[in-house]
Amino acid sequence: MADKKIEKYDVVVVGGGASGLVAGLFTSRRVLKTLIISQDIGGQAATTPEIENYPGYDKVDGLDLMKKFKSQAEKFGAQFKLETVESIESLPENRYRINANTFSAEAEAVILAFGLSHRHLNIPGEAEHVGKGVFYCAICDPKYYQDKKVVIVGGGSSAVQAALSISDLAKEVWIVNVTKALNAETILCQRLKESKKIKVILNATTKEIKGNDWVKNIVIVHKENNQEESLSYDCVFVEIGYVAKADWVKELVETDQRNQIKISPNCETNKPGIFAAGDITTIAFKQVVISAGEGAKAALQAHQYLLTKQGKRAGNIDWGKKK
Ligand SMILES: Cc1cc2nc3c(=O)[nH]c(=O)nc-3n(C[C@H](O)[C@H](O)[C@H](O)COP(=O)(O)OP(=O)(O)OC[C@H]3O[C@@H](n4cnc5c(N)ncnc54)[C@H](O)[C@@H]3O)c2cc1C
Known part of the structure; x- marks a missing residue:
């Protein structure tokens, strides 16, 4: 140089x-x-x-x-x-x-x-799967979610906006949020209620992302009873804010x-x-x-x-x- x-x-x-x-x-x-x-x-x-x-x-x-x-x-x-x-x-x-x-x-x-910059989950399996099923911009590339079962981790405005944006093309959209309520703008929450395709899991932490070349499962823990659950998804979009x-x-x-x-x-x-x-x-x-x-x-x-x-x-x- x-x-x-x-x-x-x-x-x-x-x-x-x-x-x-x-x-x-x-x-x-x-x-x-x-x-x-x-x-x-x-x-x-x-x-x-x-x-x-x-x-x-x-x-x-x-x-x-x-x-x-x-x-x-x-x-x-x-x-x-x-x-x-x-x-x-x-x-x-x-x-x-x-x-x-x-x-x-x-x-x-x-x-x-x-x-x-995007905030990361910092859990096992996240870094290994970046670009291989783990993404930080839900709407950026439809080919990753078209006709796919996707999960969005997060509960703020960007998570809900992302879920709404991709729900037309995705097969199924799930939101997993760590707290008992979503923390998104009211207008977005109203739109979410009207959507038939988006399902929400509240009060659950995301513990691990599993897969080989591509994401297969995410492991969540329901905080209410400390029960672990392994859910299968094609893509994980991490929308937990910015730092x-x-x-x-x-x-x-x-x-x-x-x-x-x-x-x-x-x-x-x-x-x-x-x-x-x-x-x-x-x-x-x-x-x-x-x-x-x-x-x-x-x-x-x-x-x-x-x-x-x-x-x-x-x-x-x-x-x-x-x-
Ligand atoms: C999903 C989403 C929806 C939003 N919706 C709205 C809305 O409806 N209305 C509203 O007013 N605001 C909205 N916001 C917030 C708004 O987008 C931001 O406040 C605003 O765009 C910030 O602009 P910025 O230029 O300060 O920073 P950024 O947009 O973060 O831009 C920073 C730029 O710097 C680049 N960069 C970073 N590090 C380096 C480096 N080391 N070298 C070179 N380049 C670097 C990045 O690539 C990026 O291009 C939204 C944000 C998100 C994420």
């Missing part, structure tokens, strides 16, 4: 979900040379077929919305690379080297927008006890030139519209920071004036 030419950018955005895509749109519209490095395009929002609370749309497919965010950012010149960022090094004068799988880039400012995985930037920026990046109201971290936006930060509410807004804020703050760094006057109002 050392002898390869390292491309220089004004801004590198880590993450291509709602916050990262909007950050890239705003920095590139400010004519800042911008690279968005992300493992995928759209992040969490791209995994839901129905977003009903994004302003301007009665209902929109999350992936379609994220594709629109991406093409709008591209229109203003944002560049993309589909990779994982593994580390960020501090260079002199508050510049940064961003190391991805196969390349490195240098930037005057970095926007951390790498969102949340912040920011260990890899802990040396760089300050995080809280939940591993979220601490930010000022304007998306600044404690490190000059490093900004953060969206679900990975300490903002209270994790929603598409909020991540999008935070991405815009981080970008505008990064722009002001770069102007100040160059000794230029930084204004407060963004009416689209270019630097």
Whole structure:
């Protein structure tokens, strides 16, 4: 990697979900040379077929919305690379080297927008069967559940939304939830009640996932009587929420006890030139519209920071004036 030419950018955005895509749109519209490095395009929002609370749309497919965010950012010149960022090094004068799988880039400012990661069950058989019957995005690939008997582990909104989304195509859908009640939005629970295909097992822990090349059974334990039961399924979708995985930037920026990046109201971290936006930060509410807004804020703050760094006057109002 050392002898390869390292491309220089004004801004590198880590993450291509709602916050990262909007950050890239705003920095590139400010004519800042911008690279968005992300493992995928759209992040969490791209995994839901129905977003009903994004302003301007009665209902929109999350992936379609994220594709629109991406093409709008591209229109203003944002560049993309589909990779994982593994580390960020501090260079002199508050510049940064961003190391991805196969390349490195240098930037005057970095926007951390790498969102949340799927929470795992951490039970025997889970890791061995990832991609072989164990999945973390129920709607992403219908071929895995079409005409199949599937179980969704979890009881929050994402679990219920997943069950509803796949119930048209799957043969049978079961939800296994650890607590005595589901913890999903009321509107989703109402829809669940109306569904004839989805069955729910409450108050049961998932103990083990069994199979050889592909999942065959999951072992659950009914908490009421401590009875074990082995149920046969073709697929297990784990929908037990998301966690912040920011260990890899802990040396760089300050995080809280939940591993979220601490930010000022304007998306600044404690490190000059490093900004953060969206679900990975300490903002209270994790929603598409909020991540999008935070991405815009981080970008505008990064722009002001770069102007100040160059000794230029930084204004407060963004009416689209270019630097
Ligand atoms: C199933 C589901 C349904 C939802 N429904 C709604 C809804 O109806 N309405 C609503 O407002 N919100 C909804 N949400 C929440 C909403 O999707 C999120 O709050 C929002 O999309 C978060 O955006 P983000 O950009 O902050 O993070 P994310 O969407 O998590 O994006 C982070 C991005 O960073 C990438 N990344 C992570 N680590 C790295 C790395 N090291 N290197 C490079 N890239 C990396 C990821 O691949 C991803 O693309 C839903 C979420 C889920 C999971």
